[in-house]
Amino acid sequence: MFRLAFFGILSLGVTTVMAQSYRFDFGAGPVARGYTKVTPEMQYTPERGYGFLPGSPVQGLYAVRYIRDYVTSTQPFFFSVKLPEGTYDVKLLLGDEKDVSYTTVKAENRRLMLEKVETKPRKFVWKTFTVNVRTARITDTDSVRLKPREKDYFQWDDQLTFEFTDVLPKVAALEIRPNTKAQTIYLAGNSTVVDQAQEPYAAWGQMIPRFFKPEKIVVANHAESGESLRSFLAEKRLAKILSVIKPNDYLFIEFAHNDQKQNDLQPFVGYKDLLKQYIKAVREKGAKPVLVTSMHRRNFDQQGRIINTLGDFPEAMRQTAKEENVPLIDLNAMSKTLWEALGPQDSEKAFVHVAAGTLPGVTKDIHDNTHFSNYGAYLLVQCVISGIKAAQLDIASELTEDTPAFDPARPTSYERWKFPASPFIKNVKPDGN
Template identity: 30%
Template sequence: MRMTKLMLLAFLALFLVQFQTNAQQKITIYTVGDSTVKNGRGDGTGGLWGWGDYIGQFLDSTKVRIENHALGGTSTRTYQNLGLWDAVYKKLKKGDYVLIQWGHNDDGPLNDTIRARGTIKGISDKSEKIVNMITKKEEVVHTYGWYLRKVVKEAKEKGAIPIVMSPIPRNKWKDGKLPRNNTSYGLWAKQIADQEKVTFIDLNDRMASKLEKFGEANVTGTYFYKKDHTHPSAKGAVMAATSIIEGLKVSTNPLKNYILENPVIKLPRKTNLFLIGDSTMAENNNENAVGWGVMAPRYFDTTRVNIVNKARGGRSSRTFDFEGLWEKTKSEIQPNDFVIIQFGHNDAGKIDSEKFRGSINGIGDETQQVNRADSLMETVHTYGWYLKKFIRETREKGATPIVMSLTPRNEWPNGKVEQRSTTYVKWAQEVATEEKVDYIDLSDKVAQKYQVLGQEAVKAFFPKDHTHTGRAGANAVAETAAEQLRGLKKLKISDLVLGKKEMEELPPLELVK
């Protein structure tokens, strides 16, 4: 037995040594640059990515590995002043590669109290002595080309292979064309690459030519967002990486030998936002009873989120569970998804007759045995009990539950919009507090808007009855729900909602099918 254990330990040690040896033998590809190479933490916040996050998917990961050392907001100057290049330089070994791309931020002021990141234009040895208004220290500022050349030369000193790129194009169109930077930073990057005899890839022109084939209308919202003309989406970042790979293929650079023949590119999985509730949220196939969930996609970045409307007309928290609708929904939930829970309109029904959809008032553990018309015995729980079940089982799936109160009805006692603030609104909030989940009092937020619009204007939102909205009413509720979700800054869902300005620029409702 002891000999067997010793043999196992010896085998494990040998495996670890071999693993470490293989890891050391891998060539490292370092990427250095600004936010168009790595945006933020490289996690797609705001839907924005850098090409350095995807370039590795085109290369043989058994032979090379990627280290993305780019940092948003940096120029050739500040990247080095902050010691970021020194950190890469110390790690470089012979045969490694350094992919280099700057230029977007080098055009800023040489000296100011905000960033002081600009460089002198061109590639000459011209310099300017300043007292940096941020650091309060003397600094000699050089040209863009001087800083770029320094990185290239120092990479070569270590036996590494630098590859220089022109900056990606900005999504700013003029007469159906994207402006090139071949008279500024793209030109200067090429000049340095030529003088230092290293590979240059005109990423700017390669990517711009691809985008122009699609046209501005198809590019904005797919490869770039309207809110940001500089930082690409995941698809835009992949296009930039593809352009680099294409440039490598026609070069003599040895990195081309590690390009996969048929790479499988994986874009980030879309986040699912599940909606569970009743007809005030559901898709009801009735223009006079449109649930707000039908209009919800209008207010989200649907390139990154799927709105999965599982709400069903006529259901209460009880029947949504009893009929297996929750179980079916739960089977589709994945980690990092979101579930919005909103019930109450039908929970006030009868518990033991007719539609058998009423739940017990409150949020306690009381139960009632009901002999249904189909001779099945059912244990009925409180409204709050069902909400807690949905919340807890959502969390078990690794997803995030959000509780919303029910929507207000078109009833105006004493000139005020009716709200069930002492029953279902109150109980939903109590459940959310007890379970420590985010809560949105949609009833109150929508009611506030109704009060401003006035009773006559709101009447048009309810063409069928006092509970169900038409298309315009559903849109007003969906917009309010999205605004409140955007306010949940601690949750990723807030990042998936359109910004205030983007909402204001949405096409009129009558133009939307």
């Protein structure tokens, strides 16, 4: 319930409106022609349809030249715009007339869109990313069966919410325009894939948008904690995806952690049958299924080797991929290499291991060997990207030029990796294990 706790109650009724474009000019200076002026005290209301969310002090700076004034804060700050479901290109002007700036941008539930954009004094830069906005509605009479906690998430409402963060974030202008042509990568999975709403948890699905070129590719992450192939169907999450997926779009499918707990579901029978049901449904829409084997839990033997806790489920998915001629990303195999390369001690930093008192509200030690920290999620998404390249998917050509080459046997150390955390914190473990 982080939205209620952090921002107070916001009444967000879903509206049916035509997608439209916006141009916002932030700061205390004069408004640029064709833009809507946004000053720090302008908080979001449904009637206005845009504004800052309460919680962080936003400062507006003045500049002599139009559109070169900006807003900033010493803490992460949030700006939200009321928008109908769809895909949008977002263009940001970042920088400062007098000083440097470092800005990281997350959207909706902490989806990483831009990472540590640096600008020099008197240098401004336009940066673009593409983001998906969705609601739970499938038809006039049918909707996704959301869990109670999801109703307070940023990503099921009628708003596009931005989190601006890093050492010196400075946002001068923002433009939003609809994009009806982008190829969409839909994600179906559990807590290891979902856009985790709160620190210290993260998953690879919320890291991957940052690595695709804007305007061409958009990621729509429909994964949710605690899900299995069956429950994803029963809650109509797959039905939601099928209602909007287009020919040539992708659906990445990663399930196993919760499926293996169902006593009547066998890897080579029921599990494979369900996978084939997903594959068939996606292909009937002219879209492309991709199977992703589930990563290993952090479970080492005395020799520092990973113990398989997922049984035959990863192998059943490998077999299904061959039988159905579906591309496979073997995250299970890559994660074994990755965790063993880090070792029993350093791998703790990739998972949620937090000492009591080190984060607000965390009164007991957390030792979670299933769910990931930001660091672990960032390493895993690089494995997924390696799998995209190895499978020769056409979207590999749309990866950003700064996407690093990655070898899971030689991961970046935690000490050399920097990432700004979000202000939302919970000490409740996500559903699933």
